Amino acid sequence: MPLVEVAGVSKRFGGVQAVNDVSFRVERGMIKAVIGPNGAGKTTLFNMVSGFVAPDTGTIRLDGHPIHGQPPHRVAARGVSRTFQNIRLFAQMSALENVMVGRHLRARSGFLAGMLGLGRARREDREVRTRALEVMEFLGIAALADADATRLAYGQQRAVELARALASDPELLLLDEPAAGLNMRETRDLARLITRVRARGITVLLVEHDMSLVMDICDEVLVLSYGEKIADAEARAVQQDPQVVRIYLGEEGC
Amino acid sequence: MSELFFQYLMAGLTYGMIYAVVGIGFNIIYNATGVINFAQGEFAMLGGMIAVSLVGAVPLPVAIAGAVLATMAIGALIEIAFFRWLSGPSVLRMIVITIGLSILIREAALLVWGQQVRALPYFTGDEVASLSIGGARMSPQVLWTVGTCGAMVVLVTGFFRWTTAGKQMRACASNRVAASLCGLPTRNLVTLSFVLSAGMGALAGCVVSPITYTQYNVGTGLAIKGFTVAILGGLGSSLAAVAAGLVLGQLEAFSVSLLPSAYKDSVSIAVLLAILFVRPTGFFAARVAYRP
């Protein structure tokens, strides 16, 4: 069974049909990209998969379980993690604390345990901290642990956000324009990173404009334009699809 | 029995129009700046108090005009001193600032005018309830109130719809960046919104003062009620505010027949809470985007 099954989802905002009857699948262990010109509905689609927006019609299933219309925290509890296009790190918290919040769902102590400083709470906190540091090491940013997250350099902030998303050991990782604002070298590093993430067994769905990244690492590509599905195939095939080239790749060239 | 009914009806109408005017004041500033001006009620208080101080020296109409102008000046001052130079403040911050401002204005009023209750003299006739509508007796001041407020609503609606300045304000409210890119003097337009709200509030305060009296602390209650009206009307069109004001006015007036009058003020708060909990976007804002 594919990990993600999106069937016939549509979303309208006022007078705009942002997404129109889009269906696709993401198999386990795959890296899939959603591409398309600005306004194609990519972010809306993402928001629907992660629970920020409820689709008007259609279903979204994760591992067979319906997740459409569920609030973001429930979707996260099912093993979905995401990053944001415009970096939403938590202000006034260190990078490590940001990543630790990513692991929120893997611990259970609540108000009472927290206030009383119970042993269980402390143990869980230690575990979360250790895991968070491990993830940061995996991404090579362990040195930034105590820095104020929102004052880091742009590329570093992106890395922290990625660490935060990985900290919960998700099954599905949603990356919203992960390469935005990165230069060529950083983008290549990012590509390596994403493949290492996949090697750990995590399925990746990403929205991207950077064609070099997409063609480099993606197994399949979904192309949207004006909210509709234009193509959904292996990366090579999409690159050569004349319709896609005309709509989107034609202006840029690879 | 029906005289009592009309009594309540007219009371509700009178107060309802006042609340509507204060509510429109909220709308104007909110639409121009995104800020709920908690000090809105104080404008009405200032209008009444200043007029009372002036009326000893000059004829009534001049006193009222003077009070309105003075309050408008204060409104402009507030905008310039507190709002203009803040860059990208958070909603929380703005709320707290306006609350603090309302307290300061109130305390200043206490300092200047003391705790005495004051009132303007009746515009025409005197206190005697010489008018009779549907068997209910009331003072002609009621007509003054309803009439003045109604005139203000009409004038304001016309201002926004037909005059250049009004249209500019609407543009500015809709998208300030775009408006300034079009060359509109957005900062002055924002000041204008304060001036307009202040003036309206002041005039309302003056016109109702003979009936309800004015004291340094009437602003708070009016602010809550005006805010309720503004929210009920969806922080949008003036017409919605008037409708909402009348609804609240009637609810309040008729509540006196059911609850001890000590709880009269609680009625508007209960209404406010009810709306906030059930439908914070108000009842009339559904279709209209923004049309003052």
Add this chain to the structure above:
Amino acid sequence: MAVAVAAQLLAVYSGKAFLLTQLTMSAYYTLAVIALSLLMGHAGQISLGHAGFFAVGGYTSAVLTTLDLSPRRNEEIVGVLARVGVLVERAELYGGQVLVVHPWVAFLCAVALSVTLAFAVGIPVMKLKGHYLAMATLGVGTIIFSVALGTTWLGAADGISGVPAFPLLRNLGVAGGASERVANYYVAFGLLALGMLLLLNLVQSRTGRALRAIHGAEDAASAMGIDVASLKLRTFVLSAALAAVAGVFLTHLNGGIGPSEASIMKSVKYVAIVAVGGMGSLWGTLGTSLALSFFSLRGWFGAFDDAVFGLILVAVMLFAPDGVLTLLPARAAASRSRRTRAAPAPEGDGGYELPVALAGQRPGEEGR
């Protein structure tokens, strides 16, 4: 924390005994205020009616410990409760005997009532944002005040007096007598220290991180699995409970309570203190609260008490919205850069709300 305790000892030995009473009262107000600081600073929710919960706690305890049930002594339920120990006999001021609820039971009832009220109010209110939330909490506070002021069996404008001491240990009780001043001082600060400890622990814990995450970027917090609405609600309830506890003890200390404890001005003062002390800082709020409450109680602000707090509120919000400590140059730069980094709204807006931005705000920079 040891520092705080040491500071207390110094204060005690400085001699002027009557100052102790005001310090003790300040301590109780501070307990309520640090609870508000948790709500405002860490969860980012404004509450303009917090004094209401303080008053609910105080009034409940006052009513229960002064309402004489002896005329109903023959009723079944009264007899049962008396035997169980819920109701006790005590000597009244004028020599008679009254049958009232045991202070400990009253305390539990007060906190329970406050918690229930907070839940009832919190569920709809926490969904609101910005000015809607402010107005809703203002409204709730005003209703509590009106009820306290207007209801005869709550004492109306005079409030309730004759509230007995609150027994803690065999010889120790919370009361206002001169002979018990020093002991009460320590009780109050002990309670305050306990409260601080609990809250500091909370802030460092998983829940505290989640709260700070909500305050930092609510949508991202939600994406990390944090049930934002539930957490906000529970924080609201916790802060209401702490305020109620403070209210109970202050009422017993003063021997009474009046409607002014529930007034909106009181709530505004609490907010002003939190603003000055720095919304994210429990210690800052602690210090500011102790200082300002003390000055206010000592009458240093005279008749201008309300005006002073209003002025403080405006000044702080204009110039140092993250707290007075940010006026120090090093921190000022940090605070300013944090504020201008506000991220722009994601495209395709739909299922969630970002805080309402001021029209004309410059879009946030991408932080290169």
